[in-house]
Amino acid sequence: MPKLLHAPLFSAVLACFLSAFMAASAVAAPPGATPGEPVPAGSPVAAGPIHFQFAIYYPKRPAAEPLTSLRNRLAQISGSPKLVTAAPPPASLTEAIVLARWNTTTVQKDYRPPSTDLLQRFGRGLSREQAEALQRTEQALILDFAHPAPQARTALFKAIDVALQVARDGNGLLWDEETREVFTPDEWRKRRIDSWENGVPDVAMHTVIHAYRSDNLVRAITLGMSKLGLPDVVVSDFSWSSNRPMGNLVNVFAQAMVEGATIARAGQFDLDLRGLKHSGARDPQLRSLKPNAAPVAKLSLVNGKWESGDPQNRLFEIRFDRYKGPDRYAQQTALLTAIFGADEDAVTRLKHNDELLAASKAAGAQLAKLRDTFNKGLQPGEYILVKAPFTTREGGNEWMWVEIARWNGDTIEGLLKNEPVDVTGLHAGQMVKVSQAKLFDYIRRYPDGREEGNETGKIIGRQQGKK
Structure with a gap:
């Protein structure tokens, strides 16, 4: 009897954008909706003010006094946040603000930079010498930004720009507390400023996806969506060989939310790649589609279950039960095949x-x-x-x-x-x-x-x- 032998199927190549590290800075789950319940219909944007933190590390003595540089840059950049000495109550926040702290005494204790091992994965543009010098730094300008939710995009762009200019003035390195990455100023500009298009960010340049083995399969979660007042996105129980298409799915859904997508029906969202406005986020995905792609995915969305190391933010978990299959793993494959297509076996x-x-x-x-x-x-x-x-x-x-x-x-x-x-x-x-x-x-x-x-x-x- 002839045998049927299938060629090895590698529809997904591991991408560097999917990392295995999960930071454990958080120790308690943030308050939120009950895990597993369908997410409500409507806008996913947070109702209250948006808050995030950047910092600038100075491995060497800064070329310009940081607080003076900050004041000058805020005065020069139109629409920049207002420098305050104390954060107002969230309910009274009506404009974009920034609270600055110049730390020259407790950086190594309270705001220690990531190790050289972590910088190999989360250091953007750093040389070996910069990574090693960063370990010894004792100076950091910590910047807490806050603004009303309707200002999410414009205020984020201004915050990114202000942080870049101050870092350039003092030859500093930029830290994003939400994504847990360190950047040189050139990389910060490339990823965080040059990637905007008509006032819309490419969300993959402003977030990261951490992936790790959990209960024999893989769990992946975004970090950084809170900077736009949006929930972070979780996918669980998939295989490493599905890493790339699963990461693409997460990024495309996150991009749709950034562009203003709303949840039409509780717990359901129809994701159409062709509907994305940002060409840099949309066109590479469309060019990579296989001939049998739809390219639409029918997502089920539930409130995600928080785990240690997750961002302190709401979580939307993508599930796959709107597709047929004998188990959730087969349903995953059906969804990924529908939106991205698959190679002929x-x-x-x-x-x-x-x-x-x-x-x-x-x-x-x-x-x-x-x-x-x-x-x-x-x-x-x-x-x-x-x-x-x-x-x-x-x-x-x-x-x-x-x-x-x-x-x-x-x-x-x-x-x-x-x-x-x-x-x-x-x-x-x-x-x-x-x-x-x-x-x-x-x-x-x-x-x-x-x-x-x-x-x-x-x-x-x-x-x-x-x-």
């Missing part, structure tokens, strides 16, 4: 010859070691696929790739990465169980894109190429 019908069987046996000899490695913990963004048999209608085998979520002895649970051809009752993205003893091959994919394994696939490719 290559299928080969063949008999296993001696060369293939020898390569498969060699792969099988590596599985016990691979299992131990998996259970000790893979690197963030690293994952393993295994090729497993599934019984067809005719009693043969269709060999498909499964991304491992749990590996206990001989039993492997994971997400099916191919759409079956001759197997009934299964769908791509579904959680399945397979036996280690019956596996045909494996692929280990590292965060930097390197791969190990799939020697049988290379043989099949060579044999097919000879015909």
Whole structure:
């Protein structure tokens, strides 16, 4: 009986924009709606004032006195926030304000900059020398901005501009407390100012997405949406190989909210890529769509459950139950395929010859070691696929790739990465169980894109190429 072997499916390449670090500065959940309840219809913009914090670190003595520079820049920039010595009560806030604190005594204790290890992931444009000098800094200008919610976009832009000019005057490095990133002034301008278009920011330049393994699968959350008075966005229980499309989905939904989208029906939002106004956020997504893309996603939205390290902000969690599928994992795949499309699944019908069987046996000899490695913990963004048999209608085998979520002895649970051809009752993205003893091959994919394994696939490719 011929076998069906699916080519490895990598519809998603890990992107640097999805990181594995989750900061733990927050220790308690912010007040908000009950987790799991549908988000209400209407505007997602916060009703009360918006507050956020930037800071400027000075690894060396500032070239210009920071508070004097701040006053001068506020006077020069039209519509800039008003400098105050004390924050007014939120209910009485009617204009944009900034509260400045010049700290030269307790920076290392109370406002310590991130370590050099973290700066490798969250330092934007910093040289090694700047990162090392930042560790020793004892001077920082801390800027707390606040303004009424209707001024969200214009006030944010002014705050970003003011912070940039003051940092340039004093040769400082900029810190965003909401996204937990450090920038050189040039990178701050590139990402935070040059990315605006007709008064609309590209939200991906003003937020970050932190992703980490949680309960064997991945949870991702934005940081930084509160600067625009909007909820941060959460997605749970997806696989590392879906990192890029899931990150794109989160960014596109966040962009729609920034551009003024409202929730028409409680707990539901129809996301249309073509409706985005910001061309820099919209056009790259449209160019990357596969031919079978819609490109519309029917999102379910519920109040997210706060976890340690999450931003102190409201959370909107994206769910996938408006799509058909035997479980939520298959529903995820259906949504991502609908909005972004999917590659055609290559299928080969063949008999296993001696060369293939020898390569498969060699792969099988590596599985016990691979299992131990998996259970000790893979690197963030690293994952393993295994090729497993599934019984067809005719009693043969269709060999498909499964991304491992749990590996206990001989039993492997994971997400099916191919759409079956001759197997009934299964769908791509579904959680399945397979036996280690019956596996045909494996692929280990590292965060930097390197791969190990799939020697049988290379043989099949060579044999097919000879015909």
